[in-house]
Amino acid sequence: MNKLEFMRLWDIYGGLLTPTQREMTDMYFNLDLTVSEIAEQKGVSRQAVSECLAGCKKQLEGFEQALHCSKTLSECELRLSSVLTKATRWAQEFVALHPEYAADIGALEDILGGDCAEDT
Numbered sequence: 390m391n392k393l394e395f396m397r398l399w400d401i402y403g404g405l406l407t408p409t410q411r412e413m414t415d416m417y418f419n420l421d422l423t424v425s426e427i428a429e430q431k432g433v434s435r436q437a438v439s440e441c442l443a444g445c446k447k448q449l450e451g452f453e454q455a456l457h458c459s460k461t462l463s464e465c466e467l468r469l470s471s472v473l474t475k476a477t478r479w480a481q482e483f484v485a486l487h488p489e490y491a492a493d494i495g496a497l498e499d500i501l502g503g504d505c506a507e508d509t
Contacts, residue, residue, distance in 0.1 A: 390446055392418060398449040401458050406445060413441050473501060 390398075396418055403411055413431070416422045417438075424442070428435045453459050480494045 390450065395446060395449065397459055398453055399445075401462070402449050402452040402456075405452060406448065410441060410445050410448075413438060414445050417442055476501065 399414060399418065403414070406414070413427055416427045416430070417424070422430070424435050424438045427438045431438070476497075480497070484491050484494050
């Protein structure tokens with residue numbers, strides 16, 4: 390598992406880890422501290438930190454395997470992106486044919502957070 394995959398799982402399932410696990414993984418992945426630096430700050434051995442990190446990765450992978458939240462979220466993001474792309478094209482074509490609705494399309498753009506009326 391690469392760092393980006395780990396961080397995505399950590400964002401989703403991090404609340405299921407113990408406070409110590411969350412703290413150590415946060416120090417390692419978000420604060421970019423080394424295993425040695427974490428061990429020194431926490432007053433534990435480097436091996437204890439390494440084992441904690443490895444265990445957390447395994448737990449997060451297990452949560453994803455059982456619950457599929459990350460996979461489902463990725464699929465939803467892909468579908469939403471597709472819908473917004475189609476809505477943008479539709480809005481641009483619609484405003485080109487009906488410029489009197491540019492303000493309404495702009496309001497929809499604000500709601501969707503996209504750029505549906507970019508070329509109006």
